[in-house]
Amino acid sequence: MKRILLIKITSLGDMVHTLPLVSDLRRAYPEAKIDWVADASCADIPRWAVGVDRVIAPPLRGFKKSRSWADLRAIIGALWSLRREKYDVVVDVHGVYKSAIVAWLARSSRRLGYAAEYLGEARAVFAYTQIFGPHGDATARHKMRMVVANGLGYPLDPVEHYALRVPAPATPLNADGVPRAMLFHATSVEAKKWPAQRWISVGRTLAERGYKIQLPWGSPAEREQSEALAAEIPGAEVLPRMTITECAQRVDAAALVVGTDTGFVHLADALGKPSVMLFTVTDSQHFGINTPGQSVSVGARGVVPEIADVLAAIDQVTGGQSRPQLAAASLG
Incomplete structure (x- = not known):
């Protein structure tokens, strides 16, 4: 196996879920070149992945919004770049029309993908020459790893390995030594939100323990929510647009990350940060994080976690750290 094409186009959390698969492929085929097709909006994650040799990043989302010639030219350029290489195998773990079209356009006679019943868009199955076998009951990440290992015929390490290098910031963060707790309260799905008063209660408790609370946001509405929470949490900081x-x-500089089922909380877990993920309407067993001593998910489909549940989870992943100097030490 000399060259492998991996296709996972969006989104941030799904990109993070795919990282252990990259480690599997690298371990199974140490001499192979691994290319990854990802949307330009999410391409940072594969660029940071140890083991990925080339990232092909067409601005598909950007073109859908802008319909600009610049984005169209960039997409055409990305496809030309894709076609420059011949691949021993193409692995589509996204499973929609756009990923299937990329797989079909790639120069390869072997293209792996999911069966129609497991695809986001069933007719995308047209692109595949080999269908992944049954995957049984497992987390979303492990299912992906299992079907690819079975399809390509290599043994699967039961442990997930995230090989990820986030570039260092231009200037050191948190130079004052105060431990930061990032609260990712925002979500695009209203039903996934955790009540604001509960965020305030957790934020106040963490502030009393010596953490400085940081509140990120990604839209004007989310900024307003962050500002409203910050007004009720002593010393809380509303972060700038990032x-x-x-x-x-x-995230990499934080001592603790707490948030809903969002990409950056998955990233925190991948980076080895103490992390707590909150669920309200989706399956925490399937989509959650659970690294012993490091991360845990609370809540479930139809079960909104209580404040006490979240604080207990925080104690679990921080080793019960309640003093500022102990939390600061975890920053390394």
């Missing part, structure tokens, strides 16, 4: 890289650097 790029994916800037936010990832903040």
